[in-house]
Amino acid sequence: MLLVLFASVVGSFGAVFLKLGAVRLTGIVSLLNWRLALGVGLYLGSSVVYALGIRHGQLSVLFPMVAVGYIWTLLWARLFFHERFTRTKLIGLGLVLAGVLLVGLGS
Amino acid sequence: MSTTTASESANPNSAARGRMVLMMAGATLLSAAAQILMKIGMHHFSPNLLTIVTNLPLIAGYALYGLFTLLMVLALREGELSLMYPIISLSYVWVTALSYFIFHDTLSPLKLLGIAGIMAGVTLLGRGERK
DSSP: OHHHHHHHHHHHHHHHHHHHHHTTOOSSGGGGOHHHHHHHHHHHHHHHHHHHHHHTSOGGGHHHHHHHHHHHHHHHHHHHHOOOOOHHHHHHHHHHHHHHHHHHHHO | OHHHHHHHHHOTTSHHHHHHHHHHHHHHHHHHHHHHHHHHHHHTOOSOHHHHHTOHHHHHHHHHHHHHHHHHHHHHHHSOHHHHHHHTTHHHHHHHHHHHHHSOOOOOHHHHHHHHHHHHHHHHHHHOOOO
16 A cells, blocks of 8 residues: 555656656657666666555555546646646646546446 | 747637647547557556567557657647646547447446537637637
């Protein structure tokens, strides 16, 4: 459980570094920047930790934790990139999160 | 160029934003295809280097996943993280549909409700604030 929670945090930072790297892209060569590499690395790392975490049964926590991962990512988007959250956006995000949880419950 | 990019990402109603949403949504099709191919590849997986490098579905799945990541990075260049990231959930919609048709997986009412929620949520995110 704790391991899967940890994986969700690691994965959300993967998204942060992909964003940091993406805004610095100027050409094909700049694809090889350390922020993008770290972002991809954190994603791969988080999927390994997820796999380890759910190996001992608890597949039922996977989707809730994926949803928690979305919440981390949104939190970092607000904190680090100062992105705006309008009411429409919040409703859309709520529907997506509820949808991910339901897909998990129904699997 | 850099100033245009900055002002476009600061304005959530810009045309660039719509393009990024579409690119991200298109990318989820690749991610879904990648997941299906990986699932097919894992059916005849064995921990042997020769069988892994000749496992075409698995390799194609990883390649498509790489392409998905590239498109996501391109979408993130101008698109907001809080907007692009939730769109990834669309891949659940495609994977569920493809699993139903290819593997004849069952569709539970809860799953269908979840799919509807994701589609409605992404639609709202994609439309944004229309004035």
